[in-house]
Amino acid sequence: MPSDEVGPWPAASGLRSEATREDVAREAAGPRERSERQELGPWPAASGLRSEATREDVARQAAGPRERSERQEFWMRRALAVAAGSVTQADVPVGAVVFGPAGQELSTGHNRREATGDPTAHAEIVALRAAAAVLGSWRLTGCTLVVTVEPCTMCAGALVLARIERLVFGAWEPKTGAVGSLWDVVRDRRLNHRPEVLSGVLEAECAALLRDFFEGHRQPPTRR
Ligand SMILES: [Zn+2]
Numbered sequence: 001m002p003s004d005e006v007g008p009w010p011a012a013s014g015l016r017s018e019a020t021r022e023d024v025a026r027e028a029a030g031p032r033e034r035s036e037r038q039e040l041g042p043w044p045a046a047s048g049l050r051s052e053a054t055r056e057d058v059a060r061q062a063a064g065p066r067e068r069s070e071r072q073e074f075w076m077r078r079a080l081a082v083a084a085g086s087v088t089q090a091d092v093p094v095g096a097v098v099f100g101p102a103g104q105e106l107s108t109g110h111n112r113r114e115a116t117g118d119p120t121a122h123a124e125i126v127a128l129r130a131a132a133a134v135l136g137s138w139r140l141t142g143c144t145l146v147v148t149v150e151p152c153t154m155c156a157g158a159l160v161l162a163r164i165e166r167l168v169f170g171a172w173e174p175k176t177g178a179v180g181s182l183w184d185v186v187r188d189r190r191l192n193h194r195p196e197v198l199s200g201v202l203e204a205e206c207a208a209l210l211r212d213f214f215e216g217h218r219q220p221p222t223r224r
Pocket residue numbers: 122123124151152153154155156224
């Protein structure tokens with residue numbers, strides 16, 4: 001399927017311009033306001049990312065497809081690094097990152113199902129839980145979830161419940177995918193929240209990570 005085969009994105013434009021206004025206001029904010037914002041942390045890699053994201057958001061109105069594509073690839077490279085850093089004998093390498101409304105990194109997660117014996121310990125769930133803990137709320141309004149593989153039904157359901165604004169994923173998962181492959185949970189019009197979806201970002205690299213993992217196993221385990 002083609003990249004950016006997406007939409008409808010009902011809530012996206014309003015939320016996006018809100019974030020942009022906030023970022024523009026941030027530049028003019030005094031030390032007290034800035035310090036109040038910083039108390040929302042900890043944001044591990046945040047300072048660099050945040051100022052970069054602010055500039056990026058201000059420029060977003062004028063950003064063309066190339067700039068948008070570069071931003072998505074930047075996000076996905078981070079998720080790929082999380083996935084690659086998690087490679088063990090047992091767990092399939094899938095990486096997820098949640099970015100906040102201003103582009104700051106809130107949390108990461110990698111698949112830990114085998115390591116923990118927890119059937120729900122998919123990368124997306126781990127990252128969503130950690131992001132909610134950072135923000136002190138289950139509601140992740142304005143946040144972006146980036147994951148190396150198309151989410152399953154559980155994870156697609158969870159990101160809708162978390163009110164994630166934007167989902168970016170890499171490789172398609174034809175056997176279990178619930179964002180277009182088998183189902184399309186996140187764009188079901190019967191649900192009251194439908195995230196924006198960007199698919200196939202760095203698809204070849206994301207798929208290669210999985211392929212390399214499974215080539216190391218004579219009897220590939222069921223991934224999801
Ligand atoms: Zn999942």
